[in-house]
Amino acid sequence: MGKYLRDHPVTPRTDEEKKSIVNRLKRIEGQVRGIQKMVEDDRYCIDILVQINAINAALNKVGLAVGERHMKHCVTHAVQSGEGNAAIEELIDVMKHFSK
């Protein structure tokens, strides 16, 4: 099923949507680089852990934004064409790993 939905034409992301997500990911990329520097500079462990927490939180927000869009487009289309349950099961399956 995953494959099926994956190949279906869904509403492509608008340029604005892409830019918004990519910008958030660029900021996260910069934070990850920042931690590398903290490690090299022998910075205090607790300060590094605080940064790791911040990145995890930022990544989770991106994940929720991607998930929300997925539900509003892909899952919604699937429901409308009678394939909702398969799309929902696919999403729940990925969330199982998320919440673990």
Added chain:
Amino acid sequence: MGKYLRDHPVTPRTDEEKKSIVNRLKRIEGQVRGIQKMVEDDRYCIDILVQINAINAALNKVGLAVGERHMKHCVTHAVQSGEGNAAIEELIDVMKHFSK
């Protein structure tokens, strides 16, 4: 207290320790860049979510490695010099945000 421990001379990370953590962070940085490309290429949302899960798991592992070293050096030294409880409370405080 945090400040106090932070300014204390702790065992500096060896070059090998730094390299091991930095390499893992470089890999994570590459994964974050990979997601940017997936978004720009309009890749399927579920595949993006799977990647985000993978990065979160990799970051958590780095966090645990940093935390383990922190306990084996900073917290251990603090315990030995009678300041253990303050160091432990500082660590628990950062874990509160981790587990939230």
Added chain:
Amino acid sequence: MGKYLRDHPVTPRTDEEKKSIVNRLKRIEGQVRGIQKMVEDDRYCIDILVQINAINAALNKVGLAVGERHMKHCVTHAVQSGEGNAAIEELIDVMKHFSK
């Protein structure tokens, strides 16, 4: 909106569905009581932490089962009657607290 969906007639849970969820919750309730006894018997902290992890995992599974049913019924009905986005936003909102 939440209120609106909340008052809408949704497919009521079957007796079998209720029984399956309630049985899992009864098991979790028993596990929570088990930890109380472990604390009273002065059992080793690590063994208690392992049990807390187990309960968290079991609760997350119940949450995903409830969420899956919610999507397959409430959200699906909302999509079919043109109110999908509101239902999806309500669900994402609760997941924000879940993943935190």
Added chain:
Amino acid sequence: MGKYLRDHPVTPRTDEEKKSIVNRLKRIEGQVRGIQKMVEDDRYCIDILVQINAINAALNKVGLAVGERHMKHCVTHAVQSGEGNAAIEELIDVMKHFSK
């Protein structure tokens, strides 16, 4: 090692410490029973998910309290008797499952 520490005499929990943890667990037990009733009464899924989130958060707080005490007593004693690293590795190991 785990076994070793487990059999060591550690500072037993005071009655007050036990009561504080057990009371929190009793409240959690009541919340789990509350969800059973919500399911039986066919309450709205989102309200059930909010309750599950609340229980998870409460359980995590108990876990952190148990972990803090563990570090302040068992791990501290282990450090003082030269067995700190084994105790720290045991704790990190249980946290690996926690943060997953």
